[in-house]
Each structure stands twice: as C-alpha cells, then as structure tokens.
Amino acid sequence: MAFRSCADYFFNPAARGPVSILLVCIVALAILVSFQENTYALWAGRLSPHASFASHDDGVFTIETAKTFNATALAHILFPATPDPADHSLYAENERTLAELIQCIEGDSCGPNRSKVVLLASSPFRGVLGGERGGEAIWANSTLIALRNMGYSYLYALNLAHMVSLYQIFSALIPVILLDASDSFKCFKDDKCVRRRDRPHGVPIWKMLSFHFWDSPDHPLGAKWTLNPEPYRRPVPHNTTYLGYSVEAQCARQPFIPHAERDQRAYVLAKKAAYFEPNHTAWSPDFYDAAAAAVNEYDGNSGSNASEGFHFLAGVHDPELPNYWPERVRNGGLLPSALFYEAVARSRVLVGVGQPFISPSPYDALCAGVPFINPIHGWSNDAPDDRMAWATQHNPLKWLDPPYVYNVFKGDREGFVRAVVDAVSHPIESYVLPRMRMSAVEQRLRGIVERDWKGEAEVLLEERKKSGEGEIFWI
Structure with a gap:
C-alpha cells in the first residue's frame, strides 16, 4: 500500500x-x-x-x-x-x-x-x-x-x-x-x-x-x-x-427589470432556425400572428402590424433564415451570455418551440420574472390531462401551473394565443423553485459526498451474487 x-x-x-x-x-x-x-x-x-x-x-x-x-x-x-x-x-x-x-x-x-x-x-x-x-x-x-x-x-x-x-x-x-x-x-x-x-x-x-x-x-x-x-x-x-x-448566482448578475419598463415582446427559446421547421416546431407561423394581434388588442393597439406593437424575438445563429421562418418572429442573432439574459429579462414571456430539451433557460426566465410557455408534444389520447403521460420540452416544469408555466399542447392555436395573452396580462415577480435554491443544492450535494457508498455497494454486490444478475465487481 x-x-x-x-x-x-x-x-x-x-x-x-x-x-x-x-x-x-x-x-x-x-x-x-x-x-x-x-x-x-x-x-x-x-x-x-x-x-x-x-x-x-x-x-x-x-x-x-x-x-x-x-x-x-x-x-x-x-x-x-x-x-x-x-x-x-x-x-x-x-x-x-x-x-x-x-x-x-x-x-x-x-x-x-x-x-x-x-x-x-x-x-x-x-x-x-x-x-x-x-x-x-x-x-x-x-x-x-x-x-x-x-x-x-x-x-x-x-x-x-x-x-x-x-x-x-x-x-x-x-x-x-x-x-x-x-x-x-x-x-x-x-x-x-x-x-x-x-x-x-x-x-x-x-x-x-x-x-x-x-x-x-x-x-x-x-x-x-x-x-x-x-x-x-x-x-x-x-x-x-x-x-x-x-441559477441564483447567474440571476443575481441581472437586475430585475420592472414590468412597465419591459419591451412589448416575447422571447422565443431557440438557437437554431431548424427548430421552426414545420414538422418539428410546436407552433405554425400563423400562431405568432394571432397571438401578437390578441396581445395588441388587449393593450389597445389593435391596429399594429408585424413591424410594430407586440412581437416575438429569437436568437438563432443561422446567417440566413429559411422560408418557413415566421414573419412575426425577429431574429436578434446568437447573443453573448450577458446580453442573452438581459434580452430574456426585458421580455414579457419566454416561448418554447419544442427544442432544446431541458434547457436551464426557463429557470433563468422565472428568476427574472418571465413566465414560460412549455409545449406538450406527446400525451395520452384517452387522458390528455394526465401529466404523467405528457412529454414536453421541459418535463420537470410540466408540474408547474400559471402564472409561472403555461403547458400548451402542440398545434393548439387557441391554447397558444391564450397562454401568451395570460402571461402578458399576469406578470410575475422573480421566482426560484425551492429545490433550486443554492442551500437546497448544497444539502443534497453534502449528502452525496458523505453517503456510505461502500456500504451500499456491498449490499448491491451480495444481491448480484445471489440473483446472478448484473456484473460482479470488487469492493
């Protein structure tokens, strides 16, 4: 030794x-x-x-x-x-x-x-x-x-x-x-x-x-x-x-922006134009038009067109946008980290389109006081309200409800429009899930580091020897 x-x-x-x-x-x-x-x-x-x-x-x-x-x-x-x-x-x-x-x-x-x-x-x-x-x-x-x-x-x-x-x-x-x-x-x-x-x-x-x-x-x-x-x-x-x-450390670097000072827009969570491809995206281009019109009507700006009033902003890195790109969605390009967080914090709602899966960005948005629209792309036809059967862009957030998270079925135009309007009309303050507080992370990590992994491995080894299932290992 x-x-x-x-x-x-x-x-x-x-x-x-x-x-x-x-x-x-x-x-x-x-x-x-x-x-x-x-x-x-x-x-x-x-x-x-x-x-x-x-x-x-x-x-x-x-x-x-x-x-x-x-x-x-x-x-x-x-x-x-x-x-x-x-x-x-x-x-x-x-x-x-x-x-x-x-x-x-x-x-x-x-x-x-x-x-x-x-x-x-x-x-x-x-x-x-x-x-x-x-x-x-x-x-x-x-x-x-x-x-x-x-x-x-x-x-x-x-x-x-x-x-x-x-x-x-x-x-x-x-x-x-x-x-x-x-x-x-x-x-x-x-x-x-x-x-x-x-x-x-x-x-x-x-x-x-x-x-x-x-x-x-x-x-x-x-x-x-x-x-x-x-x-x-x-x-x-x-x-x-x-x-x-x-996400508390990152959130602390971005000052909370009062809702009255925010831009009239939603931020679309997408880094690739391919996320808007018709066979993959949760929302058709006309959904964005309908939602913008509904928000403008709610705000008393019903005469606004695509170049003014409420709009959607994305940050994809593609130099050229495909022909299926929604007209109502503007592309600000892929932003550096600090500018991305600021862009989200200046928005009224963060909109998921189906990908990327399980991104930390919705948590950043909630901490900045920005609700999230979470697309549901899979469900049980016999029990569509059964969340256990839902497959969403961000599954851990499917358990949250408005005004923080709006779970909307893919292709549901009425549900999408309603979610955008409700999110804009019901602003939230900064919200961090209790399990995502740094104190909670530290408590779990301490338990992991201090855990008796050797003792648990000895139990597992005996189980494998008795059952004949699983590879044998050396303690």
Missing part, C-alpha cells in the same frame, strides 16, 4: 515514519507523473527536480527528524511558482488546491470539509474552465459553487489516466469521483483503471458517480450511482440520484 503510505505521510501526522518515506513518496510521485500525458508532466514534473532541499533555510525546511517536518515548505518546493490569478486552467486550479491543502493539513488549520477532495473527471467541469455555457456546464458550475461554499477541496482530471493517477496519490482523501457516464463503463472494463482482486490500487467503481445530464440510469452499478440535474420521475428502483443545480 505504497500510495496509501504517501497519503498518510503528507496528511496524517500520527502515521508518519522516517523522513526517508518523504523522499520515497516524492520519487514515487515523479515516477507516477511519467505516465501522464506530456502536458500534465510539465506541471507535475517539478516534484522530482526540487527534491534537493539544500537551497532552503533551516528555519524554513528541515528533514533531520519527522518532528521538524514543515509542509508549508514542502508546498513551496512542489509548487514554487504561484499561478497567475487570471490563470484558470486545469493545472493552475489544481496547483492552488494542492498547495492550500498541504499547508492547512500540516498546520491543522483546515476548515470543515477541506481535507475531503472531490475528484472532478467529468467533461462539463473542464468545460466551465474553458468558458462553455451550455446546460451541462451550468450544472457543473453550480456544483463547483456548492463545493466551494461548503469548504470541500476538489481536483480536476484531464482524462481517465489522469483520474487514476490522482486517485492513487490521494485515495485516502477522495470520497467520490464525478465522471462522464461513458467513462464509468470504460473504467469498469479496464484492468488498468478499476480496482480488482489482483489490482488493489485501482479506482473502486463504487466511488465513481456518473455526472449525467439526461433522463436515464447510466452507470455499471445502476441508477443510484447516476447523478442528474433534474428530479426525473422514474419508477423505483430505477430512480437516479438527484443533485440538481441553482
């Missing part, structure tokens, strides 16, 4: 042996680094070249006895250059975390949870560092905020090989690993990745949690080990683990 010994030496003073163990650990880390990709080796390769401590004053770093061991100096040796504050690359973020972790543990100054390291191997977390703003990145960013708020440490992994190396060094500190669902299966099948009877230094499959955006269990151990951004309702025992996310 060489790697466990190294972790104990760095992070468990009571377990320290001779100082020679320190040198062995540093050499072991350097050897381990040699198996990383070149870019990672450039970062971590400094572990070995600085193994000579002669240049450090005795008052800063001494190695004569274990009692004089100073991890603050060790942090300086391993990470001699402080990353530029503007550098938010994966390597810079990991350097900051490791330096702070070594110092606080040795100095017995760690705050609550600081010595627990969540390993982030899922691509959306790397996407956050790269400035991505899609739904998966928004979920990942919310998770990062929650981890920071609760004082947990976290390290980023570039890929599975990097994940394995980081785990082997810090296994004693890592309660869970968040990774892509596909990677959980890859690791499970890879003898160089997962822990097995003859490979005890592999990563336990029960510590890996699939960070999975969509409505499906996707992990070798089943639904429980699959984290989702939404409380997808599935029959037991197929329920996944709901982590969720919050």
Whole structure:
C-alpha cells in the first residue's frame, strides 16, 4: 500500500515514519507523473527536480527528524511558482488546491470539509474552465459553487489516466469521483483503471458517480450511482440520484427589470432556425400572428402590424433564415451570455418551440420574472390531462401551473394565443423553485459526498451474487 503510505505521510501526522518515506513518496510521485500525458508532466514534473532541499533555510525546511517536518515548505518546493490569478486552467486550479491543502493539513488549520477532495473527471467541469455555457456546464458550475461554499477541496482530471493517477496519490482523501457516464463503463472494463482482486490500487467503481445530464440510469452499478440535474420521475428502483443545480448566482448578475419598463415582446427559446421547421416546431407561423394581434388588442393597439406593437424575438445563429421562418418572429442573432439574459429579462414571456430539451433557460426566465410557455408534444389520447403521460420540452416544469408555466399542447392555436395573452396580462415577480435554491443544492450535494457508498455497494454486490444478475465487481 505504497500510495496509501504517501497519503498518510503528507496528511496524517500520527502515521508518519522516517523522513526517508518523504523522499520515497516524492520519487514515487515523479515516477507516477511519467505516465501522464506530456502536458500534465510539465506541471507535475517539478516534484522530482526540487527534491534537493539544500537551497532552503533551516528555519524554513528541515528533514533531520519527522518532528521538524514543515509542509508549508514542502508546498513551496512542489509548487514554487504561484499561478497567475487570471490563470484558470486545469493545472493552475489544481496547483492552488494542492498547495492550500498541504499547508492547512500540516498546520491543522483546515476548515470543515477541506481535507475531503472531490475528484472532478467529468467533461462539463473542464468545460466551465474553458468558458462553455451550455446546460451541462451550468450544472457543473453550480456544483463547483456548492463545493466551494461548503469548504470541500476538489481536483480536476484531464482524462481517465489522469483520474487514476490522482486517485492513487490521494485515495485516502477522495470520497467520490464525478465522471462522464461513458467513462464509468470504460473504467469498469479496464484492468488498468478499476480496482480488482489482483489490482488493489485501482479506482473502486463504487466511488465513481456518473455526472449525467439526461433522463436515464447510466452507470455499471445502476441508477443510484447516476447523478442528474433534474428530479426525473422514474419508477423505483430505477430512480437516479438527484443533485440538481441553482441559477441564483447567474440571476443575481441581472437586475430585475420592472414590468412597465419591459419591451412589448416575447422571447422565443431557440438557437437554431431548424427548430421552426414545420414538422418539428410546436407552433405554425400563423400562431405568432394571432397571438401578437390578441396581445395588441388587449393593450389597445389593435391596429399594429408585424413591424410594430407586440412581437416575438429569437436568437438563432443561422446567417440566413429559411422560408418557413415566421414573419412575426425577429431574429436578434446568437447573443453573448450577458446580453442573452438581459434580452430574456426585458421580455414579457419566454416561448418554447419544442427544442432544446431541458434547457436551464426557463429557470433563468422565472428568476427574472418571465413566465414560460412549455409545449406538450406527446400525451395520452384517452387522458390528455394526465401529466404523467405528457412529454414536453421541459418535463420537470410540466408540474408547474400559471402564472409561472403555461403547458400548451402542440398545434393548439387557441391554447397558444391564450397562454401568451395570460402571461402578458399576469406578470410575475422573480421566482426560484425551492429545490433550486443554492442551500437546497448544497444539502443534497453534502449528502452525496458523505453517503456510505461502500456500504451500499456491498449490499448491491451480495444481491448480484445471489440473483446472478448484473456484473460482479470488487469492493
């Protein structure tokens, strides 16, 4: 258990042996680094070249006895250059975390949870560092905020090989690993990745949690080990683990715009012109004309035409619009994030057209005081009001009612017009679902990190052995 010994030496003073163990650990880390990709080796390769401590004053770093061991100096040796504050690359973020972790543990100054390291191997977390703003990145960013708020440490992994190396060094500190669902299966099948009877230094499959955006269990151990951004309702025992996310941080950056100061328009949730294609869209072009006319009549502007009065605004990236594009819908082009949120906040209602599915934007709209029209594209003909049977653009929001969410059947012109008029005539204040408060996200995330995943895996393993169903794994 060489790697466990190294972790104990760095992070468990009571377990320290001779100082020679320190040198062995540093050499072991350097050897381990040699198996990383070149870019990672450039970062971590400094572990070995600085193994000579002669240049450090005795008052800063001494190695004569274990009692004089100073991890603050060790942090300086391993990470001699402080990353530029503007550098938010994966390597810079990991350097900051490791330096702070070594110092606080040795100095017995760690705050609550600081010595627990969540390993982030899922691509959306790397996407956050790269400035991505899609739904998966928004979920990942919310998770990062929650981890920071609760004082947990976290390290980023570039890929599975990097994940394995980081785990082997810090296994004693890592309660869970968040990774892509596909990677959980890859690791499970890879003898160089997962822990097995003859490979005890592999990563336990029960510590890996699939960070999975969509409505499906996707992990070798089943639904429980699959984290989702939404409380997808599935029959037991197929329920996944709901982590969720919050839009409060982003919403706080956009001032609430009084309804009297907003534009006479609806914002259409669509980034692609193809979403308006007749066979895919929920609303025909004439629906927009009828809704605009009805709102203008309600506002006393019944003489308005397509170029004035109430209108619809979209933000698609297509340079040329197709011939089926609705005349009443103006295209403002794909907007930068801040301008997009402002455009939504200045609107009276957010209109879904069928896609994209499960976007965070309706939550942003509700927080900005903008209701959402949610298209229903599938239902039971025998019981059309049965919401369990509804398939909507945003299924988690199908359970909400006006004045926040207006669920309208695809192709229902009268229902669409009524929803637009009702949304405009019944403005709402800022609304955040209780489950999407950051405090709620933190509570769920804490439960996930602190959960006895090993104990639950032991129960599952016994069930699989008795039933003969499901692959056997190593605890």
